[in-house]
Amino acid sequence: MATAAAVGVSLSAPIRTVPVAKAELLGRKPVRIGQMLPLQRMAAAAGRGRVVVVKGTQSSTPPDISEKVEESIKKAEEACAGDAVSGECAAAWDEVEELSAAASHAREALKANSDPLENYCKDNPEADECRTYDN
Amino acid sequence: MASCTIHTAPYSCSISRPAAKAFSLGFHQRHQQLIFFGSGRRSAVVCSAEKTVVIGLAADSGCGKSTFMRRLTSVFGGAAEPPRGGNPDSNTLISDTTTVICLDDYHSLDRTGRKEKGVTALDPRANDFDLMYEQVKAIKDGVAVEKPIYNHVTGLLDPPELIKPPKILVIEGLHPMYDSRVRDLLDFSIYLDISNEVKFAWKIQRDMAERGHSLESIKASIEARKPDFDAYIDPQKQYADAVIEVLPTQLIPDDDEGKVLRVRLIMKEGVKRFAPIYLFDEGSTISWIPCGRKLTCSYPGIKFFYGPETYFSNEVSVVEMDGKFDRLDELIYVESHLSNLSTKFYGEVTQQMLKHSDFPGSNNGTGLFQTIVGLKIRDLYEQIVAERAAASAAAAKV
Numbered sequence: 001m002a003t004a005a006a007v008g009v010s011l012s013a014p015i016r017t018v019p020v021a022k023a024e025l026l027g028r029k030p031v032r033i034g035q036m037l038p039l040q041r042m043a044a045a046a047g048r049g050r051v052v053v054v055k056g057t058q059s060s061t062p063p064d065i066s067e068k069v070e071e072s073i074k075k076a077e078e079a080c081a082g083d084a085v086s087g088e089c090a091a092a093w094d095e096v097e098e099l100s101a102a103a104s105h106a107r108e109a110l111k112a113n114s115d116p117l118e119n120y121c122k123d124n125p126e127a128d129e130c131r132t133y134d135n
Numbered sequence: 136m137a138s139c140t141i142h143t144a145p146y147s148c149s150i151s152r153p154a155a156k157a158f159s160l161g162f163h164q165r166h167q168q169l170i171f172f173g174s175g176r177r178s179a180v181v182c183s184a185e186k187t188v189v190i191g192l193a194a195d196s197g198c199g200k201s202t203f204m205r206r207l208t209s210v211f212g213g214a215a216e217p218p219r220g221g222n223p224d225s226n227t228l229i230s231d232t233t234t235v236i237c238l239d240d241y242h243s244l245d246r247t248g249r250k251e252k253g254v255t256a257l258d259p260r261a262n263d264f265d266l267m268y269e270q271v272k273a274i275k276d277g278v279a280v281e282k283p284i285y286n287h288v289t290g291l292l293d294p295p296e297l298i299k300p301p302k303i304l305v306i307e308g309l310h311p312m313y314d315s316r317v318r319d320l321l322d323f324s325i326y327l328d329i330s331n332e333v334k335f336a337w338k339i340q341r342d343m344a345e346r347g348h349s350l351e352s353i354k355a356s357i358e359a360r361k362p363d364f365d366a367y368i369d370p371q372k373q374y375a376d377a378v379i380e381v382l383p384t385q386l387i388p389d390d391d392e393g394k395v396l397r398v399r400l401i402m403k404e405g406v407k408r409f410a411p412i413y414l415f416d417e418g419s420t421i422s423w424i425p426c427g428r429k430l431t432c433s434y435p436g437i438k439f440f441y442g443p444e445t446y447f448s449n450e451v452s453v454v455e456m457d458g459k460f461d462r463l464d465e466l467i468y469v470e471s472h473l474s475n476l477s478t479k480f481y482g483e484v485t486q487q488m489l490k491h492s493d494f495p496g497s498n499n500g501t502g503l504f505q506t507i508v509g510l511k512i513r514d515l516y517e518q519i520v521a522e523r524a525a526a527s528a529a530a531a532k533v
Contacts, residue, residue, distance in 0.1 A: 069348070086253065088253045105287075
């Protein structure tokens with residue numbers, strides 16, 4: 001597993017390393033001061049090393065879906081290079097569309113799951129912390 | 136399968152298995168069970184008086200957590216969640232009263248299969264309409280089904296999941312009204328018609344952040360799917376009871392951002408249990424700009440239109456809104472001038488819009504009309520429930 005320092009990712013805190021998915025780090029997204037990726041959860045769960053806060057871009061798609069989208073676009077461009085009106089071309093671009101939609105849903109899901117209080121309250125609406133006053 | 140009132144002939148009552156026995160997850164299904172005693176011999180026949188109400192929603196592009204569904208389920212109360220403990224890539228949403236099924240689950244060809252045959256998901260050849268009809272009919276009749284799952288991430292067909300009949304079933308996807316048998320099962324149908332310019336603008340917003348995508352690839356994707364879309368999906372709008380058409384605004388010349396939209400709610404006349412909304416005077420043609428002395432709006436303002444029209448040789452009423460809401464009082468002002476909204480209290484539309492102010496479209500006609508359609512569906516559902524209650528009360532007296 002690559003260390004954060006080795007890949008040149010800028011860290012907000014003093015040097016710490018965490019085992020992270022290589023793809024995520026090499027994911028050429030600019031790392032900015034901003035939100036925390038689910039990476040941190042992973043690191044905490046892994047329990048190894050000390051935790052680094054790796055900040056990601058605002059709308060981060062999970063890397064596997066992101067890769068799939070990229071691949072499918074390349075494949076579609078190849079398929080259509082030959083014959084732009086064939087069924088294969090249409091099917092290839094349809095796949096791109098499907099994967100882009102899946103990517104955007106994944107992004108939304110990430111955003112939706114990012115608030116721990118919301119997640120807790122979904123499961124325990126009667127808890128004291130989750131009281132709401134509607135009237 | 137008919138309701139109990141029809142089977143008064145003592146010798147031929149079909150026994151439909153009450154779905155109550157199949158429940159274990161706390162669905163609040165209340166069953167009215169009527170027991171008939173045939174003359175001569177004692178045959179106790181138990182019939183279920185509650186059949187699921189089925190709503191169809193046709194819209195392009197993937198299914199699942201779309202904004203319309205969330206608004207719709209919110210009108211009925213509760214938030215729709217994916218089924219707990221099941222396949223995490225399931226497309227189904229379940230709330231207290233509503234279950235939303237994604238019709239992509241009825242693909243007969245998975246992604247590889249479609250690539251081999253060179254067909255898009257829009258093509259009817261990629262979908263199993265027989266299974267769709269069978270299962271929707273079963274759920275409507277109160278029988279739980281094992282519905283396949285189409286995994287959008289892997290592109291494969293996953294093992295099926297159990298779907299228990301809810302009070303309201305929404306089938307959402309590309310082809311809810313394509314097959315005539317399925318169409319006949321629908322109690323109400325909606326078609327979301329997004330114009331090409333708006334679709335392009337929305338897809339740019341959605342995909343430009345994605346690495347690998349460029350303006351050309353987004354354009355190529357739309358163009359490549361267009362022939363199949365026009366041939367198979369678009370014709371469904373003539374069958375819909377309500378069409379929400381989203382067009383570019385006419386208030387801003389050459390607007391290509393798609394932030395201000397012109398949205399038309401096209402409502403078919405003469406649909407059972409559905410009274411179209413209207414502005415000021417039903418049946419007349421009204422052009423209305425609410426901004427003026429009583430209400431100040433910011434640029435570009437709001438413009439309304441209402442009138443009767445013909446749509447694919449059907450009589451329809453159209454309410455159109457162009458512009459966007461900036462403030463709460465604009466919203467409540469507009470709501471107070473619309474009629475036949477089927478709200479339960481003054482300001483309900485505004486309240487629903489505010490509840491989901493983070494959803495896209497909450498400041499323009501898309502959110503407004505989606506919310507209104509949700510209220511209309513609630514009204515339709517309550518009418519059906521009332522009719523059934525009256526029918527079984529009458530039958531019990533017999």
